[in-house]
Amino acid sequence: MSVSQELLNFIYVYWKWVFPLFGVAYLVSNRFQKGLHRIPGPWLNSFSTLPRMWSVYKGKHHLEDLELHARYGKVVRVAPNLVLVSDTSEINQIYGINTQFIKSRFYDLSAVYDNEGLVPDTFVLRQNKALHSRMKRNAANAYSVNGLMQFEPWIDPVVTKLISIFDRYAASGTAFDMGDMLKRFAMDAVCSLTFGSDFNYLEKGDEMKFLKSMSLFTAYMSIFGHVAWLHPILLGNPYIARIVSGGDSSNDAMLEISSHELGKFRESPPAEGDAMTFLSRLALNQSTNPKLITDREILTHAFGNISAGSDTTAIAMGSVIYHLLVNRAAYNRLSDEIRGQLSLPVGFQEANALPYLKAVVQEAMRMHPSVGQVLGRIVPPAGATVGGYKIGAGAEVGMSPWVLHRDPEVFPDPDSFKPERWILGEGVRDEEHLRQMNRSFFSFGHGTHTCTGKHISLMEVTKLIPTLLLRYDLELAEVGQTLKFNNWWFTQHHDLRAKITRR
């Protein structure tokens, strides 16, 4: 009898013992892998990823993470291969421009493949640093503050449409879901500046089901990103994905409009002085230097704007509005600043020069970061010492925006909304303290993978908030209303109901 036959016979006879023994060996090897057993954390979590997935599934893991750090310190093991770090002196090692850490497999769940292979979205390019840098470079002038000023005219008609809808709510005096309207606005705004046209989400809502798909997908990624190796047999499998999405074709519609707009640019490029869209900016980059950017890369950037830039921006707007409405002193101070210095239609440059407005936006995004989950990174082949612990290659470490933003050493009284904490001469101790706060401000991530669309979203927020305060008085629909949300990568609000009246 061969060795393999003997082994099979043995398993057949003793299977009742063999399988549990394998299970125990697996769990014990989980606990002792990569030197991670020295790191404190809940005992059960060091054996299996399931407790962590359960915590994320419940939608409030940011609160549990805060408790874990309070109990175990700045470095906590929350799964066999996942370590949370809240030590701000480690930000550069893990995320800085020259970091050796790469993004974790969590991000693979967002990867899309076409006939040419992996679609080169910067969000998922975690190993190919050269392609990631190329993608960052080839659209840099479109995403820069100066570059995006050209796109501002595309946002104005969307603001006008929002106002006409809000005027109807104001006239009827009915409460409405502000969070939902902001999602529609952010979707139309980012489509408009990217393509020069939008899908009229403001009037029609999510008929295309793009936002619904995004919500489902981010919830899936948030939970199953912890077991990324299972993705190919879950939503990574095209058949299963089709069944779950119910044949949703919003991605195709988005790609169709991208290709159509690119074709239009080729037929009649904008004349000198014409408003430039994001897409035409990239097409112009290509026509001046064809090697700089391919058609596929242009379409990927355009599509990424919509998937990464609509919900996130809407959440930021909702957070600003909610925190202003429950902090009337801040609402009044901001109204005075805006009403004294701006008029309708609000221009980005003028609004961006208002110090209290900037502080309010940053503080609301600190209190409620749109991305609320750990930004996971893999320890490089040489291993690393993080927060005093030696960690082996391949382990996943990461910081959570939610936790960093509640660090009382950096943000005293962290649960209070205090825009003045960002203003020198008011809440900030000195310039070093301000630098430290900015370093710990993780709403847009940090370092090599910092958010590409940060300035686009800040432009939308900076235009919209003053517009609303100039035209309306706002209040929450119910006294004592809380901010309801689940933290599934994005921290989308539910039922952010408000009432407005014309001023």
Ligand code: HEM
């Ligand atoms: C308030 C709005 C936004 C927030 C809070 C936000 C947040 C973030 C965060 C936290 C990351 C880093 C993820 C990580 O390191 O793991 C990120 C990356 C990214 N964001 Fe945003 N984002 C916003 C708006 C936008 C917009 C409008 C766009 C596009 C127009 C965009 C495009 C991207 C892209 C492409 C990346 C990947 C960058 C890379 O890995 O190199 N985001 N964003």
